[in-house]
Amino acid sequence: MGYEFESGVEHARERDAAASLDYRERFHLPDGIYLDGNSLGPLSTDAEQMLQHVVDEWRDLGIRGWTEGDPPWFYYGEHVGDRLASLVGAREEEVVVANSTTVNIHTLVGTFLDRCEREGRGRKVVVNELDFPTDHYAIRSQLRVRGLDPDEHLVVVESRDGRTIREDDVAAALDEHDDVGIVFMPSVFYRSGQLLDVERVTELAHDHDAYAGFDLAHSVGVVPHSLADRGVDFAVWCHYKYLNAGPGAVAGLYVHRDYHGEVPTLAGWWGHEKETQFEMRTTYTPAQSAGAWQTGTIPILSAAPLAGVLDVVDEAGIEALRDRSLELTAYLAYLVDERLPDCTVGTPRDPERRGGHVAVEHPEAYRVSEALTERDVVVDFRPPNVVRVCPSPLYVGFEDVWNAVEHLREIVVGREYERFERRGGGVT
Ligand SMILES: Cc1ncc(COP(=O)(O)O)c(C=O)c1O
Known part of the structure; x- marks a missing residue:
């Protein structure tokens, strides 16, 4: 499945505009960018009703x-x-x-x-x-x-x-x-x-x-x-x-x-x-x-x-969800390679070998995830060195992924994570 991605928010917006699958308006999303749907998915109006x-x-x-x-x-x-x-x-x-x-x-x-x-x-x-x-x-x-x-x-x-x-x-x-x-x-x-x-x-x-x-x-x-x-x-x-x-x-x-x-x-x-x-x-x-x-x-x-x-x-269909998820995770991996020095994608690139989230590895992953949290980018940390990022296909778009990676870039390149305390278990 070869995707052709480009850097830049315009490209992300174009892809979102072209997407046939977007159920975001059916979900109550907390402020910020919600990329933790592999831990706890957000409330939908359907579930609420x-x-x-x-x-x-x-x-x-x-x-x-x-x-x-x-x-x-x-x-x-x-x-x-x-x-x-x-x-x-x-x-x-x-x-x-x-x-x-x-x-x-x-x-x-x-x-x-x-x-x-x-x-x-x-x-x-x-x-x-x-x-x-x-x-x-x-x-x-x-x-x-x-x-x-x-x-x-x-x-x-x-x-x-x-x-x-x-x-x-x-x-x-x-x-x-x-x-x-x-x-x-x-x-x-x-x-x-x-x-x-x-x-x-x-x-x-x-x-x-x-x-x-x-x-x-x-x-x-x-x-x-x-x-x-x-x-x-x-x-x-x-x-x-x-x-x-x-x-x-x-x-x-x-x-x-x-x-x-x-x-x-x-x-x-x-x-x-x-x-x-x-x-x-x-x-x-x-x-x-x-x-x-x-x-x-x-x-x-x-x-x-x-x-x-x-x-x-059911409306979205599991096959369409899988396609959209693969495209979003491929885009995320592409942006990590392009935009995030010192970060590595720990998730297999082969779509046949990849689930719905991406492991972004960084030696200071815990502090990086704390810095993301402060910026309302919701992800989670898994020891020793993984920031898990999940563009869940029902409600996350390309622009969200782009913006999240730009936050990460500022945190990593600007070493903003150094303001946060280390926690045991993190590798240095
Ligand atoms: C692979 C896996 N199995 C089991 C669980 C948790 O099971 P339970 O719902 O009983 O807490 C999790 C929770 O994240 C999980 O990731």
Whole structure:
């Protein structure tokens, strides 16, 4: 995908004017330039209205909202799951919204570890050293509660460059350990923004008689997926990043239909077969869908904004969002090269290998991000040396990217960051 970019605000404005995709007016953007949608997406009017709709139902219907809400709250997890299915390339019954991402890792890794035991497979889990920490915490604890030593059973693939993980190294880990039951990897790495080859990793896992699970937190809503076609066994993700569903919004999960009917590790009444849930039996009959991996009552107030914002995402279309995102991140990388001495792009250039954000590396990244914050350019710092910049395609334009890089240029070239205190962990 060859783009031809030029320096200068006029070029940025021309590109914005030519863009067919711009939903900025549907979002409430804080003052300044908001480039942190890979941490917390902003509020949209659609999300706000759906939240208000549920609050109105609560006021007017009280408990009847569970059955008479529009849609009925009782089926909210399944209803929103159906709407999400196309974003991750799954069948409707394979997706549900429930719990938090961390809880979903617990219940799904646990479920598949138990399958491994029943099927006589190994129970090692292949992960990597660049994972988001919660993934390791949850998997280690699922190993521990099964009496398995996490230091022995967690196989951690190392990075060669501190930024990326090579699929070949995942293959090597699988060749080396013949008792792997699960390969669990992120689709997009939270720090560098590398996009992993989900299809290849799934094939590798299956070739080695292991299950393939993915953490899609940094790709859902900005990178299309084909989980069911690729035979991915399970996946988890959150909605507060590119899907803009609000702080702590209910999370999502996918379970391939081959495993429906299984009793989840964290069984709870909300995952019980719906038809008989209110018969209140103390024996558990799992729903015959991904819905079984729900645990307790769905937090409707944190699911409603997601139901609302999906209207915008559906209107835009995931393929168009991906195209726009790739163009914006390519432009950002181009400007870093052109305009920012001392900064390096830590994100793969190949569009096939890149998610929705760009890691701008600088030895004083923490102080640089503080200086940006003072100028109302909202980004985040990830130790040791990364300023993550996310031109989220629904509401960020080329002019925003241009202006943000000009702020960065003044901060870096003018050494403005020196006014800010160093923080531990930063490299000098
Ligand atoms: C890759 C990844 N997994 C999991 C999480 C967090 O999960 P939870 O929503 O349970 O806090 C994050 C949060 O940013 C993340 O980036």
